[in-house]
Amino acid sequence: MGFVYIAFILLQSLSGTRDWSVQATVSWILSEYFGRKNISIVAEEDVQTLSTPDSRSLLSAVVKTVNECLAEAPKYGLQSPARELGTSEILEAISRCNSTGGPTGRHWVLDPVDGTLGFVRGDQYAVALALIENGEVILGVLGCPNYPLKKECFHYHYKVSTPKLLLQPCSDTLEKGCVIYAKKSCNGAWMQPLVHGDKKLEWPNSASLIQVSSIDDPAHAIFCEPVEKRNSNHSFTAGLAHSVGLRKQPLRVYSMVKYAAIARGDAEIFMKFARTGYREKIWDHAAGVIIVEAAGGVVTDAGGRPLDFSKGVYLEGLDRGIIVCSGPILHEKIIGAVYASWDSSNL
Numbered sequence: 001m002g003f004v005y006i007a008f009i010l011l012q013s014l015s016g017t018r019d020w021s022v023q024a025t026v027s028w029i030l031s032e033y034f035g036r037k038n039i040s041i042v043a044e045e046d047v048q049t050l051s052t053p054d055s056r057s058l059l060s061a062v063v064k065t066v067n068e069c070l071a072e073a074p075k076y077g078l079q080s081p082a083r084e085l086g087t088s089e090i091l092e093a094i095s096r097c098n099s100t101g102g103p104t105g106r107h108w109v110l111d112p113v114d115g116t117l118g119f120v121r122g123d124q125y126a127v128a129l130a131l132i133e134n135g136e137v138i139l140g141v142l143g144c145p146n147y148p149l150k151k152e153c154f155h156y157h158y159k160v161s162t163p164k165l166l167l168q169p170c171s172d173t174l175e176k177g178c179v180i181y182a183k184k185s186c187n188g189a190w191m192q193p194l195v196h197g198d199k200k201l202e203w204p205n206s207a208s209l210i211q212v213s214s215i216d217d218p219a220h221a222i223f224c225e226p227v228e229k230r231n232s233n234h235s236f237t238a239g240l241a242h243s244v245g246l247r248k249q250p251l252r253v254y255s256m257v258k259y260a261a262i263a264r265g266d267a268e269i270f271m272k273f274a275r276t277g278y279r280e281k282i283w284d285h286a287a288g289v290i291i292v293e294a295a296g297g298v299v300t301d302a303g304g305r306p307l308d309f310s311k312g313v314y315l316e317g318l319d320r321g322i323i324v325c326s327g328p329i330l331h332e333k334i335i336g337a338v339y340a341s342w343d344s345s346n347l
């Protein structure tokens with residue numbers, strides 16, 4: 001798990017180079033570990049933009065960042081490269097992540113920075129890595145550098161223009177940042193706080209089990225959804241929320257931190273209804289799904305079927321939207337409400 005942790009150190013200190021730097025770093029480490037010829041990585045970034053003459057300074061920043069990051073690898077029980085990696089090795093590491101997944105074999109699935117807008121705004125974002133074996137997610141890791149460790153630390157931000165709650169990061173860096181992970185053969189989902197600054201670094205030093213919330217009364221449940229309207233139909237989810245008796249304001253959160261919030265019991269429901277024609281990508285969900293399920297939650301499409309990670313880069317056959325719940329009672333209610341309200345909407 002150390003490699004995801006490394007990705008963080010790097011995330012804390014840079015801006016423009018982040019996606020490529022994280023992808024190059026994770027790709028390099030996985031390739032060293034499992035053998036370059038023997039690894040399939042599905043990831044968001046391609047190498048085109050970085051290879052143009054205009055991107056020379058961006059590329060050299062990526063090279064510098066990746067090398068700085070990999071130099072820290074031994075702190076996490078991993079090996080650094082024998083010498084600094086050159087430009088071509090780094091471009092190669094990025095372009096190696098060109099797999100399209102599929103129903104057979106093992107595929108790593110990486111979203112180097114999920115929630116770019118959240119990152120830019122100093123709000124929530126995640127590094128997401130999952131392993132799919134014969135179409136099934138068997139490992140998921142979510143790094144959430146701005147996620148408050150304790151629920152009491154949440155700052156609900158009441159914006160005048162959009163009168164809804166936003167999950168804001170804590171101002172005290174010692175109180176935020178965690179890596180959440182789950183593995184198929186092991187019971188449960190785990191959370192490891194992120195170590196900052198001069199604190200003694202040990203990995204994994206203090207991981208603890210996390211669990212979904214036990215609330216099953218909609219009147220007390222909190223639901224999360226994407227911050228941006230273009231990623232999910234807010235008026236449709238508001239209608240669903242009303243019809244199942246949800247009373248609280250939605251918690252709008254950037255990135256896969258929404259899955260983390262359900263797994264950790266900070267919220268009970270996550271609903272997403274993308275516009276017609278939008279195809280959900282596997283890297284935006286794989287890690288979150290296995291983590292929520294391992295923590296005791298339920299994840300399906302709006303028709304109640306499990307998400308299918310075996311069809312390549314996209315979640316093919318997804319029925320309307322994604323419903324993530326802390327337990328079966330809430331899940332059944334939401335699915336029922338989708339059926340009841342679907343005909344009357346023009347989604």
Ligand SMILES: *[C@@H]1O[C@H](CO)[C@@H](O)[C@H](O)[C@H]1NC(C)=O
Nearest residue numbers: 033034035037038039105106
């Ligand atoms: C390649 O990976 C498979 C499992 O996915 C493993 O059985 C095999 O030994 C690996 N080969 C090398 C050269 O690492």
Ligand SMILES: *[C@@H]1O[C@H](CO)[C@@H](O)[C@H](O)[C@H]1NC(C)=O
Nearest residue numbers: 092093095096097098099100
């Ligand atoms: C992926 O990139 C490698 C070079 O990095 C290349 O050898 C391979 O053919 C590419 N595969 C696909 C599916 O494009």
Ligand SMILES: *[C@@H]1O[C@H](CO)[C@@H](O)[C@H](O)[C@H]1NC(C)=O
Nearest residue numbers: 233235236239275345346347
């Ligand atoms: C969002 O859902 C509402 C129904 O709840 C529907 O009237 C509206 O057309 C939808 N908007 C889009 C962009 O799909």
